[in-house]
Amino acid sequence: MTVDPHGSESPEIRTEAIETLLVKKGLVQSAAVDALVERYEQDIGPLRGARVVAEAWTDPEFRARLLEDGMPAIRELGFGDNTDSHVARLVVKENTDAVHNLVVCTLCSCYPWAVLGLPPAWYKSPAYRSRAVREPRRLLAELGLDLSPDVEVRVWDSSAEVRYMVLPQRPQGTDELGVEELTALVSRDSMIGVERP
C-alpha cells in the first residue's frame, strides 16, 4: 500500500489506509482502537478536574497537597492513570483575588488530559495559541472575563512535559454545598482560566 503524506484523498480514506498499514505491521489492533475511542468519549473528561477542584475547595489539606504536587494528589481520588504517561508533572495554579492564571500551549496544544480529558477546539485554535501569551487581558475580556487592572495575570505556556490546571476561586454563597454539588459548578473552561465558575 502506498502511503502518500501529501495525499489529496479525504481524511476518512487516509485514516483507513494508515490504520490498515499499522495493523498489518502489528503496531495496533483495530479492536483496541475502537475501545480507546469509546473511552475518550465516555470516561476521560473534564469531570475529573471538576471533582479535584471541589475536593480542594472543601478540604484544605487536600488543597495544599494538590498545589504542592498535582499528580500524587489526583491519584488519591483514583485519577491520573497511565493515559498521560509522557507527562513529567501536573502543576495546579490557584486563582486568588490578586492573581488570575491562564493556560495555553503555543507550540502544539499540550493539555492536562489526565484531569480535563481532550482539549476543546478553541484551545487548539491558532487564535488562542497566538494571542494568549501576547494579549491575555484583551482576549479574556472578549471571552467575557473582565479583570481589574489590579489583578496580576499569569500565563502558563506548556512548552514541555509539565501540564497545568487552574484551581478557580470558589463562588460566593456556596458554603452550604457539598462536593457533589460543587463539582457540578466547575466548568472545563474555568480550569483552563478563561472563565469563572
Add this chain to the structure above:
Amino acid sequence: MNGIHDMGGMHGFGAVDRRLDEALFPEAWQGRVCALAGYAMGAGLANIDAFRHAIERMPPDRYLSDGYYGRWLYALETLARERLDGDTLPERPETGSVTREVDRAPRFAVGDEVRTWNRHPRGHTRLPGYARGRRGVIAEVHPACVYPDTNAAGRGESPEYLYTVGFESPVLWGDEAEAGTTVYIDLFEPYLEALE
C-alpha cells in the same frame, strides 16, 4: 525549527470562538486518528518528540488547513513512510515516562536571573520564538527530562533539567505589552544562560 507551529504572539488569526466544534470528535476519523497515534507511539513508531516534529515539518498551508487531528494524520503518514518501509519493525520503548535520574545538580535555582539563548535550530526545539534571547527568572525547578531537541532527531535522550521561567510581559512584547502580566514557559537547561 522556525515554523508555522510556533504561534505565540502572531497576529491575524482573529477572535477565539468558544462555540465551535464542541463535540469531542466532530468526525469519526478524528477519534480513530487520536487512538491510532497513541497506540503507534506506544508500539515504538516514534517518540513524542519525533511525532511533534513530524507535525512541524508539514507544509505551512497544510498545517493551517488540515486541523488538529488532520495534522496527527499527516504526521502518522510521514512517520510510517519514513520508518515502516522495510521489514524491520520499531522497538517498543521500555518506558513511557519522560523524567530521568541524572548524576548532577540543577545549574539554576529558584530566583536566578537567566537569559534564553538566541538560536534558530532547523530541528525540533521547545523554546518558542517569542522568548529567544529574553531575560527571565527561574520560578520552579523540575526533574530532569528527556531532551526533546536530541530525542526528536534520534540522537538520544540526553536528559536535561527542566525549569519554569517567568518573563515579564514588556520583556517579550515591548511597548505593546499588557501591564501586570507575566508569561511562564517551561524550558530545558541548555536554552538558558546565567545573568550576573
